[in-house]
Amino acid sequence: xxKSGPRRGRxxxxxxxRVAILDVARxxxxxxxxxxxxxxxxxxxxxxxxxxxxxxxxxxxGLFGAALALGANPAEVLARVVAEGDLSTFPERVIRQVLAxxxxxxTGPPLLAMLKSAIDDDSLxxxxxxxxxxxxxxxxxxxxxxxxxxxxxxxxxxxxxxLIATRYLLRLEPIVSMTADEVVRxxxxxxxxxxxxxxxxxxxxxxxxRPAPSR
Amino acid sequence: xxKSGPRRGRxxxxxxxRVAILDVARxxxxxxxxxxxxxxxxxxxxxxxxxxxxxxxxxxxGLFGAALALGANPAEVLARVVAEGDLSTFPERVIRQVLAxxxxxxTGPPLLAMLKSAIDDDSLxxxxxxxxxxxxxxxxxxxxxxxxxxxxxxxxxxxxxxLIATRYLLRLEPIVSMTADEVVRxxxxxxxxxxxxxxxxxxxxxxxxRPAPSR
DNA sequence: CGGATTTATTCATCACGGACGAATTCTAGA
DNA sequence: TCTAGAATTCGTCCGTGATGAATAAATCCG
Numbered sequence: 243x244x245k246s247g248p249r250r251g252r253x254x255x256x257x258x259x260r261v262a263i264l265d266v267a268r269x270x271x272x273x274x275x276x277x278x279x280x281x282x283x284x285x286x287x288x289x290x291x292x293x294x295x296x297x298x299x300x301x302x303x304g305l306f307g308a309a310l311a312l313g314a315n316p317a318e319v320l321a322r323v324v325a326e327g328d329l330s331t332f333p334e335r336v337i338r339q340v341l342a343x344x345x346x347x348x349t350g351p352p353l354l355a356m357l358k359s360a361i362d363d364d365s366l367x368x369x370x371x372x373x374x375x376x377x378x379x380x381x382x383x384x385x386x387x388x389x390x391x392x393x394x395x396x397x398x399x400x401x402x403x404x405l406i407a408t409r410y411l412l413r414l415e416p417i418v419s420m421t422a423d424e425v426v427r428x429x430x431x432x433x434x435x436x437x438x439x440x441x442x443x444x445x446x447x448x449x450x451x452r453p454a455p456s457r
Numbered sequence: 458x459x460k461s462g463p464r465r466g467r468x469x470x471x472x473x474x475r476v477a478i479l480d481v482a483r484x485x486x487x488x489x490x491x492x493x494x495x496x497x498x499x500x501x502x503x504x505x506x507x508x509x510x511x512x513x514x515x516x517x518x519g520l521f522g523a524a525l526a527l528g529a530n531p532a533e534v535l536a537r538v539v540a541e542g543d544l545s546t547f548p549e550r551v552i553r554q555v556l557a558x559x560x561x562x563x564t565g566p567p568l569l570a571m572l573k574s575a576i577d578d579d580s581l582x583x584x585x586x587x588x589x590x591x592x593x594x595x596x597x598x599x600x601x602x603x604x605x606x607x608x609x610x611x612x613x614x615x616x617x618x619x620l621i622a623t624r625y626l627l628r629l630e631p632i633v634s635m636t637a638d639e640v641v642r643x644x645x646x647x648x649x650x651x652x653x654x655x656x657x658x659x660x661x662x663x664x665x666x667r668p669a670p671s672r
Numbered sequence: 673c674g675g676a677t678t679t680a681t682t683c684a685t686c687a688c689g690g691a692c693g694a695a696t697t698c699t700a701g702a
Numbered sequence: 703t704c705t706a707g708a709a710t711t712c713g714t715c716c717g718t719g720a721t722g723a724a725t726a727a728a729t730c731c732g
Contacts, residue, residue: 259680277492277577281719291682296720298680361626362490362577371627379629396623396632397643403627404619408611411576412586412618414594417611427655428612432647440642474709495689506711511691513709 260298262288268309272351276306276359310356329385333433334426340402341422344410354410374399386437397436405429475513477503483524487567491521491574491581518580525571525584544600548648549641555617556637559625569625589614601652612651620644 266288270279281302285292299305323332323339344350360370382395405425408414420428481503485494496517500507514520538547538554559565575585597610620640623629635643 275577275579280717282717292719293683293721294681302719358577362492362573371629374627375630379631392631393635393639393643396629397647399629400619400623400632400644401616401647402619403622403629404615404617407618407622407626408615411622412582412589414586414611414614414618415590416594416607417615420608424608428608428651429615431650431653431655432612432616435646435650436643438646440646496691497689507690508692508712509710515691517690 259290263290263295264309267305271306271309272355275355333430337426337429390439394437394439398433401432401436474505478505479524482520486524487570490570548645552641552644605654609652609654613648616647616651
């Protein structure tokens with residue numbers, strides 16, 4: 243009966259609400275993906291009023307961004323891989339590292355969620371694109387050093403992107419069910435080939451043969 | 458004031474409603490992507506009552522599936538590519554075909570939208586995944602014929618997926634700005650390598666060096 | 673200490689989207 | 703012609719993200 247007590251207004255105690263929300267949000271987003279998660283469910287789980295989310299983060303996207311800003315950026319991972327070992331084993335090391343990170347149940351889902359949301363939201367996509375260009379392609383290009391380094395680095399990135407796309411985004415068989423060793427065995431030759439680059443630069447020399455099927 | 462006339466009920470004339478809906482739906486989905494399109498807007502544009510969509514297709518997803526079942530499926534494209542020419546030029550032909558379709562301002566965007574939609578909705582992703590496995594991987598596997606054909610076909614698919622992911626999904630430089638010829642030059646070696654497969658099966662032989670960074 | 677201000681919280685709604693069920697009317701088949 | 707089913711419309715439900723007003727605690731400042 244007691245309709246009582248102060249209902250509205252600030253509740254006593256320190257405002258750790260913000261981090262509570264962020265905490266729950268991060269976990270939920272990474273578990274279930276952006277669209278599947280509802281703000282109400284986050285608010286409920288964090289034992290917080292729905293409006294507080296808007297209050298602190300403005301919008302669902304804002305919350306998502308804030309939640310993802312925490313930890314796990316791929317650039318560091320690459321940096322580590324690049325740093326250790328020499329160029330001859332680079333492809334294998336990259337694949338193993340990619341698999342280690344993406345297969346890991348704690349680091350994988352965040353990356354996946356980030357990637358997915360970057361894909362369906364163009365503004366986020368732009369950020370990812372630039373980060374990848376700057377932190378990955380340019381870095382690899384610096385490594386390979388030779389003519390057409392940037393294109394070769396990009397080819398390399400393309401193959402890695404394909405691996406990620408098929409194994410984690412699309413979950414394509416038989417890629418998904420391959421062991422790490424198998425993936426290394428089947429994919430590293432392509433990476434190596436990419437680094438090596440196409441045979442002769444052939445700036446405009448078209449030896450003979452077909453003049454490139456004109457379309 | 459005449460509130461009049463028969464309002465409810467079946468309207469006279471042949472029921473071409475179903476295809477009308479499908480028509481609009483297809484275009485809209487491919488233009489704007491799954492989430493951005495609302496059933497109400499489709500109904501409006503098709504000059505049809507909202508409930509008719511449920512009536513005919515059950516749900517939004519049902520409509521999406523039905524809309525995509527129509528035409529422009531990549532399987533046919535592959536089939537055409539596979540049919541003509543011999544295996545030695547297969548990689549180049551695939552790349553050129555992929556570029557032709559995805560760069561085309563009329564066929565490209567639809568595919569892109571479809572892909573994006575499939576990525577952020579898992580149930581749709583499942584459909585795409587199965588289609589790709591069945592129509593692409595298995596088909597290529599049938600072509601290459603040899604040991605580990607399926608894995609080699611999958612590797613091939615991975616490289617193609619990478620190309621699509623970087624050039625169209627992520628729009629990564631310098632991939633996006635390459636001409637078709639450049640793409641062919643830089644990517645086809647990897648495709649060829651993928652078809653060839655890794656050198657020796659090497660079931661458990663690990664030459665020497667480090668025993669694969671254990672984690 | 674005591675008001676004024678800022679910060680945190682709750683409640684009440686809004687507008688919109690998808691889905692459904694009941695009612696209605698037309699078409700087709702016996 | 704009578705009747706079963708197909709096609710169509712309306713009204714409504716429920717869940718979603720977002721926002722504004724009201725309220726109360728915390729903080730600042732003299």
